[in-house]
Amino acid sequence: MREETDLAASRSGRGPEHDVDPIDVPGFVEAIVGAIDVRDVEALRGLVADLHETDLARLLEALPASERPRMIELLGSDFDFTALTELDETVRVQILQELSTQTVVEGLRDLDSDDAVYILEDLDEAEKQEILAQLPIPERATLQRSLDFPEESAGRRMQTEFIALPPFWTVGQALDYIGETDGLPEVFFEVFVVNPTFRLSGSVPLDRLLRTKRGVKIGEVVTADRHVVNVTDDQEDVARVFERYNLISAPVVDEAGRLVGVLTVDDIVDVIQEEADEDLKALGGVAGDEELSDSFWYIARSRFTWLFLNLIAANLASFVISMFEDELQKMVALAVLMPIVASQGGNAGTQTMTVAVRALATRELRTSNAGRIIARELLVGLFNGVVFAVIMAVVVFARFGVADLGFVIALAMIINLVAAALGGILIPLTLNRFKIDPAVSSGPFVTTITDVVGFFAFLGIASLWFQT
């Protein structure tokens, strides 16, 4: 009995499925490659039969690139195209380009509309049209309409399969309809109530439907959805609403208020993950779409851009240093100490910037509380500036025996940590105001400020102080 097996697994402490990862079983990938090479369809089917679509995707990624389309063609209708939605974009596009159009068309027909759109949207226009042309007209029209919405909009992510009922039906009629109709969405959590022109008036969750007497009219148990999504809403904004209000699914309406689709939380989980991923990478100076499976060449070029910007910033800082060549010549200790001031500033600025960028992304930092946060960051910068000023004054005196040098580094440290705090919060806020993604662009500005201010303050104060 299948249930018993599963139970035995958890009883024996092996834990959930993720502990026994089929793809990581030694020899599994090799067995797949072997079966593909001898075109042993039976063996191949047996090996992948129990794989979840996600594991099927991970298997594809683990295969050599040339074997991927071959495996799909061999499996034919036994290959679940949903797996393609779980692939890194690079791998997905590569596979789609090598598969025959016939295979892609047949694979797409089995999918929910949101998955089909997700697979199609990365292809170039010609390939997309070639595939769409071979789909039956109703399916083609649905997909085409979703593809006409902007990228990363709710219209692209929504599923166009849903259950919509008129308010005068009874709960019993609704339950019978659900029970007896074929072709309903694979998974659904609520039924929607629409008027004759398909304008949305609300929804009834499945569990409420079950707990209502059969004779009651749907119109009496419907609740207006508090969170209706517009087709053109950005997926990131939609994700925030799902997250904030713990939604499981939400209706999507067009400009006329007509129900056109539904968004479910499992798609939103991917959006949340993607957006967090992009911010995290952007702050580290990496392109948001860089994936682990990307080629050396793609990554080298994309990282180059950011490093090149940094090189310009570093040369600017170097130019500031060169303004004080005479002082450096006279007192080599300045050269030894100056990177400490710049480095502390850079790190303090990054701390503030990280918090600001994240709070902007989660919409926690708003106009109403920006003043308070700026003031707090300034205070933190001043406080830590003073503490590190004292520490470095002592260290420098102990190391070089020159009290004046300790005073100079202390003053420069305070100035740079305050500048870091200001830059760290004001730069993301300003970029955000001008609709520039603060996660992507704040870093170079902040470090340029802390480098330039750090070197200039330290060497400038030293040159004034020791001149007299």
Added chain:
Amino acid sequence: MREETDLAASRSGRGPEHDVDPIDVPGFVEAIVGAIDVRDVEALRGLVADLHETDLARLLEALPASERPRMIELLGSDFDFTALTELDETVRVQILQELSTQTVVEGLRDLDSDDAVYILEDLDEAEKQEILAQLPIPERATLQRSLDFPEESAGRRMQTEFIALPPFWTVGQALDYIGETDGLPEVFFEVFVVNPTFRLSGSVPLDRLLRTKRGVKIGEVVTADRHVVNVTDDQEDVARVFERYNLISAPVVDEAGRLVGVLTVDDIVDVIQEEADEDLKALGGVAGDEELSDSFWYIARSRFTWLFLNLIAANLASFVISMFEDELQKMVALAVLMPIVASQGGNAGTQTMTVAVRALATRELRTSNAGRIIARELLVGLFNGVVFAVIMAVVVFARFGVADLGFVIALAMIINLVAAALGGILIPLTLNRFKIDPAVSSGPFVTTITDVVGFFAFLGIASLWFQT
């Protein structure tokens, strides 16, 4: 008609609810404070009546600290304690400490077990016990059991309200039971099937239940859950499974395989968000639990720790520089140029580290592909090292007219970018191997390496080159 209003909103292009944020309406917070101050309960009730629990939480955060518990006490049973789960921890603990135990006990009784545990777990042991002691025994026992599981485990996050049925019931019996029983979970997506000793044998999703003939036995439509969670599983691991396999809910079992709770995706969304948040902050040198509402003093101290580590690293780099005081004295251009080499290395190292840390967190980077990724990062480092070496050689020659100096900086640049790539990938991998969170600890190591190698390579090569 309420539906029409909602519809009108989307028709007129105002979009979903998040565009008309009640908390941001000018004068709203002031009106609340006014009502609290004159103890006008009726006015207060009217103002908050339509707020979603999440907006109620945001209102609490917008109020002065002293008004928060006063508002809750005034609202009495009209205040939905679920709102407390949406607060920043600092604010939640402050409120709970000021509320009377009586109010907290009554508020908790209305909640699902997972929400009650979430609120209780941050309190100190004495407060927790005081509250638990006043709860009725069955509720107390349930909460106590959840609280006995480790922090951040599935047992803490799970809801203990679920529907469990024997396999010999018919679908009709199940539907009638759901329709007629009070006290069932507020929202559920599947019913579970258990044997007489409450061992889990599988589940039936609600939609499948609806589409099956009433006479069919539950045991015939049950599917074994492929993803059973153990109570002691870490919430981050559980979140990965939900995300990877697009789960909506999953059963939680104890060591004996007995069903003890259910985890739903809305809780998991918060976990995903939290974990991404922690990694992002950690990479920026900020404590994972730092929240926008934290006090100046808490933040100053928590940021200090990281900056202090950085200060030690910066002093180490400064020590390396001081080994070359003679060379710096003889050729001040070295002091002007050395930060460029260190800075490029630091940024390249951060890029690699960011990608590695994220890939480890999402479990994309595994033993099986680590070799390939290390090789690729090395190649990228070497490639960008050579490109920036050529650029800087030209810049330095143009600026100082000394070809030899260009050669020295070029060589140092290549060495440091390769070191950055190696450090950026090997340090996170090593920390991860020793079960140390790479997001928190990689940064200081990586920048220390790139600073030390950068200064040492540049000044060292210069000293060898110009000695002869």
